[in-house]
Amino acid sequence: MPEKKSIQDLHGADLTLWAARAQGIGDRKRIKLYASGPCLYRDTGPGGEPFPFRPDSHLGDTAVLIHEMAEVGILTLF
Structure with missing residues (x-):
């Protein structure tokens, strides 16, 4: 089982996912x-294709x- 991470520890494709x-x-x-390397992909079965998000x-x-x-008050916009 992969180690759990906090949101503030995510970056790149993991944060995008x-x-x-x-x-x-x-x-x-x-x-x-799914995230792989620096990119976000859509699973297509035998592989994946880049997902534009x-x-x-x-x-x-x-x-x-x-x-x-x-x-929810996490971000205040002025």
């Missing part, structure tokens, strides 16, 4: 996502997380 799971993207699209660089991919963090 966490954000995608937090938003329920895999469940909504009925796909399995970039909460670190595209506002559209991170807006849901920003909104939710502001709602």
